[in-house]
Amino acid sequence: MGCNSQNMTFEGVIPALLTPFAEDLSLRLEELTAHAQRLQQAGIAHVVVCGTMGEAASLSVDERRAVIETALATGLTVTVGVSAATTAAVVANVEQAAGCGAYGVMCLPPTTYEATERELHAFYEAVSGALPVMAYNNPEATRLDMPAELIASLPHITAIKECSGDARRIAQLLEISDLEVLIGGDDWALEGYAAGAAGWVSGVANVFPTECLQLQHLIRQGDLEGARKLWPELALLSRLDMDPRLVQFFKAALDATNGYGGPTRPPRLALDEQDMARVRAAL
Numbered sequence: 001m002g003c004n005s006q007n008m009t010f011e012g013v014i015p016a017l018l019t020p021f022a023e024d025l026s027l028r029l030e031e032l033t034a035h036a037q038r039l040q041q042a043g044i045a046h047v048v049v050c051g052t053m054g055e056a057a058s059l060s061v062d063e064r065r066a067v068i069e070t071a072l073a074t075g076l077t078v079t080v081g082v083s084a085a086t087t088a089a090v091v092a093n094v095e096q097a098a099g100c101g102a103y104g105v106m107c108l109p110p111t112t113y114e115a116t117e118r119e120l121h122a123f124y125e126a127v128s129g130a131l132p133v134m135a136y137n138n139p140e141a142t143r144l145d146m147p148a149e150l151i152a153s154l155p156h157i158t159a160i161k162e163c164s165g166d167a168r169r170i171a172q173l174l175e176i177s178d179l180e181v182l183i184g185g186d187d188w189a190l191e192g193y194a195a196g197a198a199g200w201v202s203g204v205a206n207v208f209p210t211e212c213l214q215l216q217h218l219i220r221q222g223d224l225e226g227a228r229k230l231w232p233e234l235a236l237l238s239r240l241d242m243d244p245r246l247v248q249f250f251k252a253a254l255d256a257t258n259g260y261g262g263p264t265r266p267p268r269l270a271l272d273e274q275d276m277a278r279v280r281a282a283l
Contacts, residue, residue, distance in 0.1 A: 009104060009132045010079065010159040010180050011198050013212045014046045015039055015205040016053035018251055019067055020262050027063055029070045031260040035206070036074040038259065042209035047071060048106055050093075051081035052141070053203055053247055058265040061096070068100045079134065083108040087126050098130035106134040106161060106201070114144050121155055128156030134201075138163040138184065152177035161201050165242075167191040186241035190231045193219040203241040204234055207253045207283075236282035245275065252279045 020031035036047065049071050050056040050064055059067065064080075071078045082093035082105045094105050107127050109120055127133055135157045139145035148169055151160050162169055163184030170181045174196050183192035183200040192200065193216060205212040211234055218227040240249040248271050251261030256279065263270065271279070 008180055008198055010046075010134050010182060012046060012200075013044060013205050013209070013216055014048055014079070014182070014199055014201045015044060015209065016048045016051045016081075016201055016203055017071065018206060018247065018254070018261065019049075019054040019056075019059065020260055021265060023263060025263065025265050027066060028260070028262065029066060031262070032067065032070050033074060035254075035259055036071055036076055039206075039209050040074065040076060043213050044076070044205065044209050046077040046079065046103070048079045048081060048201055051083075051106060051201075053206075053250065054081065055247060055265055055268070056081050056083070061092075064093070065096060065100060068097060068102055072101055077103045079104040079106055081106045082127070083111060083136070085112050087123055090123075090127055094127060094130050102131060104132040104134060104158070105130075106136055108136045108138060109142050109144055109146065111142055114142070117150060117153075120146075120150070121153070124154045124157060132158045134159040134161055134180075134182065136161040136163065136184065148172040148176060152179065159198070162192075162197075167195045170195040170197050186238035187235070189215065189234070189238065190219075190227060193227075194224065203246060203250050204238045206250055207237060207257055207259070208234060237279075240278065240282060245271065249275070249279055249282075252276060253283060256280065256283055 020028040022028050049067050068080055080097035080102045082090050084090045097105055109115055135154055137146045145164055159180035161182045161184040165185055170192055173181045180198040183189050183197045186202055186204045189200050202212055215227055215230055247264050252271055254261035
């Protein structure tokens with residue numbers, strides 16, 4: 001069935017923002033503002049905060065609020081990652097996001113338990129209501145790869161961030177549902193957009209927003225040859241998105257270009273020289 005493109009809730013290139021910390025690991029909100037403004041100047045309109053890339057698990061409730069409010073103050077459309085270890089914690093995160101004035105929420109299935117279909121339905125029933133919901137299929141994070149039929153059956157979700165790496169899943173979801181399907185892994189953005197994705201929740205767009213927007217534009221204009229020529233400029237850095245150290249990689253990439261990445265909070269440690277060489281090669 002597919003989506004009506006004029007009524008989309010989650011659409012386009014949506015960078016998953018990193019959370020900048022000082023050397024003492026306190027928040028550097030001024031750097032978050034500066035980064036968001038750079039993305040705006042490049043043409044980005046919508047961002048996600050408090051996701052994996054934003055080191056959400058390391059943020060306190062007050063820090064989450066500060067990040068959300070800082071992003072909103074830039075005028076960007078802000079979707080908030082609300083995934084947590086318990087349903088009650090997820091619901092509290094949703095309520096916080098709504099109270100701050102966020103646009104939508106992004107939510108993994110239960111992260112500590114491989115839920116049954118009945119439990120998944122109850123979980124997303126609990127999450128829904130206050131704001132539009134982008135469900136998030138990430139088998140690496142949850143040990144659960146939701147098939148297309150299950151995703152299509154989830155209650156009250158508007159969109160799915162698909163991170164299985166299977167571009168066929170996008171086409172199938174568009175056939176059997178009205179969900180907006182977003183690319184959830186940078187290294188298959190070319191294939192995902194070609195399969196009909198509505199958007200891309202992206203790590204690499206923090207570093208190369210203009211090129212990410214250009215890739216989307218070329219495919220939507222039917223210029224697959226142009227998109228294929230552009231893709232090698234993004235491919236090496238995009239592949240780092242699928243590594244467990246993706247946060248360190250993209251913070252290092254920002255530090256190496258015109259932004260501020262800064263340190264990560266433990267248990268994430270700074271990259272060693274071998275991994276820094278990967279970042280330099282990708283840039």
